[in-house]
Amino acid sequence: MKVLFDNLSLRGKLTAIIMFTGCLVFLLTFITFLVFQRANLRTTLLQDSLVLCQTLGENCASALIFNDHDSATETLQVLTEKSNIIDSRVYTNDKRIFAAYHRHLIEHPEIDRLPTQDPLTQNFKFSPTDLTVFKQVTYQGEVLGTILLRTDLSTVNDALMRYTWMGIIGFVLYSCLAFLIASFLQRLISKPIEDLSKTMRTIALEKNYSQRVTQQRNDELGSLFKGFNNMLAEIEARDTELQANEARLDHLAHHDPLTQLSNRRLLHARIEHTLSQARRSERQVAILLIDLDQFKKINDSLGHAVGDEVLRAVAGRLKKHSRTSDTLARIGGDEFVIVLEHINSPDDVTRYLQGVLESLGQAIKVSGHELYITASVGVSLFPENGEDVEELMRSADVAMYKAKDSGRNTFRFNTPGMNDKAHGQLLLESELHKALEQEQFVLHYQPQIELNSGRIIGFEALIRWMHPERGLIPPGDFIPLAEESGLIVPIGEWVLNSACLQSKRWQAQGRPEVRIAVNVSARQFRQKTLIQTVEQALQKHQLPPHCLELEITESMVMDNVESAIVKMKALNDMGVQLSIDDFGTGYSSLSALKRFPLANLKIDRSFIQDIVTAPEDAAISASIIALGKNMSLKIIAEGIETVEQMDALNAKGCEHGQGFYFCKPMTPENLEEIYDKCWISSCPKTSQTTSAAQRPKEVTASG
Structure with a gap:
């Protein structure tokens, strides 16, 4: 029951x-x-x-x-x-x-x-x-x-029986009447509750929390309905806030917070959708990878706040130039991607990119600065350069780097062979890691000669890669890649330690002390641990600091003069000699140059090559020599290949030189015979180079 x-x-x-x-x-x-x-x-x-x-x-x-x-x-x-x-x-x-x-x-x-x-x-x-x-x-x-x-x-x-039958009949009639009355009375209570239940089912089904129970009552049911409506109002407010938060989170998950453009995740999904449509309609799709040129300089010199404003301005210009059917995204620090649909030929992309580069080339006024931005763009086409998102993005990336190599502020389409070359570079980078782990690098040494006497005054350590399959690989084939990937830092440390070890080994064999010159890369020079690395190398191999020379370039120290001076003075105080390599090819001011604690200036080989036949090169070389003498610096000429070049430099007052005329870079074993036969001048014993204060305040260069 x-x-x-x-x-x-x-x-x-x-x-x-x-x-x-x-x-x-x-x-x-x-x-x-x-x-x-x-x-x-x-x-x-x-x-x-x-x-x-x-x-x-x-x-x-x-x-x-x-x-x-x-x-x-x-x-x-x-x-x-x-x-x-x-x-x-x-x-x-x-x-x-x-x-x-x-x-x-x-x-x-x-x-x-x-x-x-x-x-x-x-x-x-x-x-x-x-x-x-x-x-x-x-x-x-x-x-x-x-x-x-x-x-x-x-x-x-x-x-009594009559009364009983009358009662039975009355009971039946009363039951019918009671049913009718009960049906009416129960509706006074059940109908509002059923309406409430129906509303609840509708809300549960439709998830529409804006509905309300409209019956007006002053009894307990009225309190129930009021409470239910209040609960619905709270749920609706909470649901609205939740939906807003979900929409905000979804937007954050699929958009770049700085520029509000699509991010990499949303870009990937949209490219897949675009490619799916393009396959059905058999039309081309273009992927444009845009990388801003020299954007890092803006961040480093003007700060990230200005850099962010520049990125917003670039995004705004790209939006104005894009069509409604195009997809625009920011996928990295200064990298943007545009997906062009409904193109008929590469000419459509060319015309579009010409407009994009022209728009980006206009001045951007940010925080009181008037900046000019250029970009390098790589283009990959579907289906010519790939069938999926990853392949097309990789092809566009390869083409973008080709555009940068072509002088920046331009664009390049991906062509057959580009990806193979890029794959070769990736493979080379992977092999660079193995080369460092497996000690495949070797150092060759080129003597530095005193031109008047022919005596060896030092050596420059030059890295070579002894590949187990390719043989000897010159530095020009892997140093740029090492610099770009960051491997130049551990490679540079290996060169420093190996050169110090070799110099100390020669001394242990009874040979006189001699200066070893080691090239320092730009990335290596920017490392905060450079001073500590040099000090540890000298201590590890017990090499006197004056037997080590570090060669740096003009552009390396001119990027941040004050920071460069601090590092150079620390190295000079340690006793390490410093020289400017390839002098004359970079940009530097004499006011900054005289503040650097330098020991040597090295004239770039480009001025030496035609010094005999080109008056301009001869004049530049003479000016550098005179500048060095006036600043009490020793001058070393690079790339001497003929006796005429040596005589010309000697006549202009150049004291030292190096090049194939004297000796090619050689392994330590092959070099030791020459080392022993030549009369060697010991490296200077002074622990400090002439300071900037001891040099003449006025510097003149005569030609």
Whole structure:
């Protein structure tokens, strides 16, 4: 029953409760009515029977006195008019039947003898079918006998049966009426709750938390609806905020926070979608990889805040120039990508890029600075340069570097062979790592000669790569790649340590001290640990600092003059000699140059090559020599290949030189024979180079 009730709907439960309560009240009332009627009918019948019995007893008293049976019997015959009287008897005191009346003339076995009840306490007896009453017959206080009267209960039972049927019919009618009333009453409660439930189901299905329950009530249901609406309002506000946060997170996950352009993830998805459409329509797609030229200088010189403003300005210009169907993204620090759809030929891309480069080339005014930005662009075409995103991006990247190699502020399409070359560079970079780990690098040494005497005054350490399969690889084939990848730093440390070790090894073999010149790359010079690295190398190999010379270039120190001076003074204070390599090919100011604690200036080979035949080169060389002498610097000429070049330099006052005329770079083993045969001048013992304060304040260069 409980399970059945639990499975009913709220409407059914309320209807059942109302009907059950009403019917229960009806039944209890009806049962009470029946009990009352039964008692009332029996009481009435009992009183009538007692009165009748009393009357008959009084009438039979004389008959008992005179022992007149016939008179008593005749008196009892009046009961024939009473249809509900079954029988009656008059008993003498000795309990003999004196007179009797039987309605159906049938002897009743139970009344052949007198009842044993005490007449003082009870003078009647109810059975299921009849009522028996008896009363003593007295005369002037003397008990003459007893009269007994038995009455049929059918009239009472018939009345009760009529009431019962009336109750059943009434119950049925009442149940129907109760159902109708219950159905109406339960709707006053269940209808609002069902509406609430329906609203909840709709909200759960549609996830629309802006819906509200509109019923106005002032009872508990009204409080429930108000609370539900308040809850919906809170959920709606929370859901709105959540959706806004999700949208914001999605935007952050797929867009560059600085420029609000698509990022690499969104770009990848859009390119895949574009390629899918292009395959169906058999049309070309162009991937343009744009890299800003020299952008790092803006960040380093003007700060990242200015750099960010420049990136925003570039993004804005690219947006204005792009079509609605194009995809524009920023994938790195200063790298942008444009995906061009619906192109008919590479000429369309060319015209588009000409407009892009022209737009980017216009001045950008940022924080009081007027900046001019150029870009190098690499182009890959679908399907010519690749079938998937990675391949097309890789092809565009290769083409972009080709554009940079071609002078910047231009664009290049990916052509057959470009990727192979790039793959070769990647392979070479991987092999560079192995070469460093497996010690495939070797040092060759080229003597530096005193031109007047021909004596060896030092050596320049030059790195070579002894590849196990390719053989000897010159530095021009791998040093630029090492510089770009950052491997030049550990390679440079290896060169420094190997040169110090070789110099100390020669000294340990009894040879005089000699200066070893080691080239320092731009990336290596910028390392904060440069001073510590040089100091550790000298200590590790116990090499006197004055036997080590570090060669740096003009551009290397002019990028950040003050920082360069700090490092150079620290090295000079340590006792290490410093020289400017390839002097004359870079850019430097004499005001900055005189502040550098230098020992040597090396004239670049480009001025030496035509010094005999080209007056301009001769004049430049003479000026550098004069400049060095005025600044108390030693001059070393690079790339001397003929005796005429040596004589010309000697005539102009150049003291030292190096080149193939004297000796090619050689391994230490092959060089030792020349080392021992030549008269060698020991390297200077002074621990410090002439300081800037000791040099002439005015420097003149004569030609």
